[in-house]
Amino acid sequence: MSVQFAPAPHPLSAIAAHAAGSFAKPAGDHTPFRPSGLLPAGPVLEFSPDEQIFGQGEEALIFFRVVTGTVRTCKFMNDGRRQIQAFHVAGELIGFEAGDEYSLTAEAVSDCTLVPYRRNALDAQLATNEALSQQLFAHAMRSLKQAREHAVMLGRRTAAEKVAAFIIECAGRSSDGRVANLAMTRQDIADYLGLTIETVSRTLSQLERDAVIELPALRQIRLKNPAALRSLNS
Amino acid sequence: MSVQFAPAPHPLSAIAAHAAGSFAKPAGDHTPFRPSGLLPAGPVLEFSPDEQIFGQGEEALIFFRVVTGTVRTCKFMNDGRRQIQAFHVAGELIGFEAGDEYSLTAEAVSDCTLVPYRRNALDAQLATNEALSQQLFAHAMRSLKQAREHAVMLGRRTAAEKVAAFIIECAGRSSDGRVANLAMTRQDIADYLGLTIETVSRTLSQLERDAVIELPALRQIRLKNPAALRSLNS
DNA sequence: CGTCAGCTTGAAAATGCTCAATGGAAGTGG
DNA sequence: CCACTTCCATTGAGCATTTTCAAGCTGACG
Numbered sequence: 001m002s003v004q005f006a007p008a009p010h011p012l013s014a015i016a017a018h019a020a021g022s023f024a025k026p027a028g029d030h031t032p033f034r035p036s037g038l039l040p041a042g043p044v045l046e047f048s049p050d051e052q053i054f055g056q057g058e059e060a061l062i063f064f065r066v067v068t069g070t071v072r073t074c075k076f077m078n079d080g081r082r083q084i085q086a087f088h089v090a091g092e093l094i095g096f097e098a099g100d101e102y103s104l105t106a107e108a109v110s111d112c113t114l115v116p117y118r119r120n121a122l123d124a125q126l127a128t129n130e131a132l133s134q135q136l137f138a139h140a141m142r143s144l145k146q147a148r149e150h151a152v153m154l155g156r157r158t159a160a161e162k163v164a165a166f167i168i169e170c171a172g173r174s175s176d177g178r179v180a181n182l183a184m185t186r187q188d189i190a191d192y193l194g195l196t197i198e199t200v201s202r203t204l205s206q207l208e209r210d211a212v213i214e215l216p217a218l219r220q221i222r223l224k225n226p227a228a229l230r231s232l233n234s
Numbered sequence: 235m236s237v238q239f240a241p242a243p244h245p246l247s248a249i250a251a252h253a254a255g256s257f258a259k260p261a262g263d264h265t266p267f268r269p270s271g272l273l274p275a276g277p278v279l280e281f282s283p284d285e286q287i288f289g290q291g292e293e294a295l296i297f298f299r300v301v302t303g304t305v306r307t308c309k310f311m312n313d314g315r316r317q318i319q320a321f322h323v324a325g326e327l328i329g330f331e332a333g334d335e336y337s338l339t340a341e342a343v344s345d346c347t348l349v350p351y352r353r354n355a356l357d358a359q360l361a362t363n364e365a366l367s368q369q370l371f372a373h374a375m376r377s378l379k380q381a382r383e384h385a386v387m388l389g390r391r392t393a394a395e396k397v398a399a400f401i402i403e404c405a406g407r408s409s410d411g412r413v414a415n416l417a418m419t420r421q422d423i424a425d426y427l428g429l430t431i432e433t434v435s436r437t438l439s440q441l442e443r444d445a446v447i448e449l450p451a452l453r454q455i456r457l458k459n460p461a462a463l464r465s466l467n468s
Numbered sequence: 469c470g471t472c473a474g475c476t477t478g479a480a481a482a483t484g485c486t487c488a489a490t491g492g493a494a495g496t497g498g
Numbered sequence: 499c500c501a502c503t504t505c506c507a508t509t510g511a512g513c514a515t516t517t518t519c520a521a522g523c524t525g526a527c528g
Contacts, residue, residue, distance in 0.1 A: 075386045078468045083386040098375030104382065133367065140374040141332030147381035148338065152309045152317040154388035155428030159516070186475065194389030196517055201476055218475070218525080234312045393484065420507060433484055435508055452493080452507070 035065070035093075036131045041118040047108035054095055056105045062116045063095040069112030070183035073104045074191065084192040086146060087184065089173065093139050110183040154194045162193040163203040164232035167213065167221055180221040269299070269327075270365045275352040281342035288329055290339045296350045297329040303346030304417035307338045308425065318426040320380060321418065323407065327373050344417040388428045396427040397437040398466035401447065401455055414455040 041062060047053055053064065053071065071088040085104060088094050094106050094114075125132050153165055166189060170180035182189070190197045204221070207213045212229055214222040223229060275296060281287055287298065287305065305322040319338060322328050328340050328348075359366050387399055400423060404414035416423070424431045438455070441447045446463055448456040457463060 075382065077386065077390060081390045081468075083389045085382055085385060098372065098379065103379055127364070130361070137371060137374065138332065140371065140378060144374060144378045144381060145332065145337055147378060147385060148309065148319055151319060151381060151385050151388055152311065154385055155317045155425075156311060156315045185473095191389075197475080198477085198518080199516060202516095205476070419505095430485060431507080432486085432509085436484095439508070 035117060035135060037129050038117055038121060038125055038132060041116040041121070044113045044115055047112040047114065049108055049110055051108045053106040053108060053112075053114065054102050056102055058102050059100060060095060060097040060102045061119055063093060063097070063119055064106075064114040064116055066090055066092045066094065067113040067115055070109040071106055071112055071114075072109050072184065072188060072192075073106050075104050082191045083194065084188060085150070086143075087188075087192070093136075096136065096139060109188060159193075159195055159199050159203050160206070161232050161234065162195060163189075163200060163207070164229045166193060167207075167223070168226075168229055168233060170221070171223055171226075178223045178226070180223070182219040182221065269351060269369060271363050272351055272355060272359055272366060275350040275355070278347045278349055281346045281348065283342055283344055285342045287340040287342060287346075287348065288336050290336055292336050293334060294329060294331040294336045295353055297327060297331070297353060298340075298348040298350055300324055300326045300328065301347040301349055304343040305340055305346055305348075306343050306418065306422060306426075307340050309338050316425045317428065318422060319384070320377075321422075321426070327370075330370065330373060343422060393427075393429055393433050393437050394440070395466050395468065396429060397423075397434060397441070398463045400427060401441075401457070402460075402463055402467060404455070405457055405460075412457045412460070414457070416453040416455065 044067060045064075047069075054060070054062070056076065066088050068090060071092075071094055072084050073086055073088065073094060074082050074084045076082050087109065088106075095102055096119075097103055122132075122136075126136075153162055157165065167180055170182060171177050174181055184192075186197045186200050189195075190200045193200065195203075204213070204215060207229075208215050210228070212223075212225045214224055216222055278301060279298075281303075288294070288296070290310065300322050302324060305326075305328055306318050307320055307322065307328060308316050308318040310316050321343065322340075329336055330353075331337055356366075356370075360370075387396055391399065401414055404416060405411050408415055418426075420431045420434050423429075424434045427434065429437075438447070438449060441463075442449050444462070446457075446459045448458055450456055
């Protein structure tokens, strides 16, 4: 059986306006995400690398907008294994949860500044403020899309493909699309890609030997052959 | 730096009311999901096993509620590799997208019946119908939570842990929590867990040899030692 | 200049995959 | 009712990729 209905205008397009690619903030989009009509719960907060912003299971009273720096959101298993869900940069919302508790942990990757918002301030706003509702809905759908792409990568890509995809993501966010500046360690990359730190390192070295990338510094990747990278992305 | 704010009531609790565990529809919840005030776009549709309900990239004019049967949503890579995102049972919404296009493919696993809803009928409703907005928001957040759990499994679990988690998920949805009735093939399970069909089969056989489960029929798993299964779930 | 954290590299081991053959249940047609 | 076919699942053997374990290396910082 196949389903055919007459075409019609796309009603959720407004809601979808913010939906973007894998990384939450598309390269070149420099409009800061600013929940319309919602007032910060306090002054901008600063975090140092590896400092926890909120923890899985804690009461989710506050959500945040990243102003500067990079934040990682991750899940920990009992035995300490870690899966990083995403890296968040300027403009991204983190800690916006359905339940009463944060479902994951957020930590600063680099020095970070974040604007806090009170979750309970939303109630009044959501009822009256259409734009705000749409923004938050868009945020949820964008996160969902990102999570699904991530799942394909984790489940069905080889180490080389994972690393290539990661480099492309990073380069896509830099102003110069041919250089990826990494805020995160190899361990962070490994936990994002579902690999070990050694495999990440070896794969990067191999890509450099193959003249696909250059590694001028520890936290910098220069794309010499983006086409080859993209071909790995199948 | 640590963030402390005074406790407050939980504003999004209503929105979160539907948020559940890994599988979209929690075991024992028999209230059908019925988008309040939204009229179906037509009669109930029937699909046979492996029939496509909608395809990745098609215009997302319609979304569906599963009435009976099991649906899989999946992503395909260029070379045919497949990653199943989730299995959907009665009550679940599928095809509710942010963008203009379906971001994944939905196919019937078993014989299925689905109620179609017109996406553009939402516009008018969303503005006025608070309950509907909340339901759809809850749907998005629940899907997001599920996708994140899935990512941890794909990235950081061994084959045995993946299979154990899958059995627990399935058993959790059955009326008798000690029997998992599978609608899907081994290939479906493999593509859901990011494994091969052989590894799934071998792992199931091993669990049976270890007296953790019994395999009375091809599509049935009896839990003999649920504790052992759960311990694999770490 | 020494120390230390993070990164790279190597060798061995393990986990999961590929290829290939077998098994078994359901459906079909004689 | 029984062979035959077909589809799906299981099992085995060998192989590939990734992990593990164990050294070294490098650059930042005191």
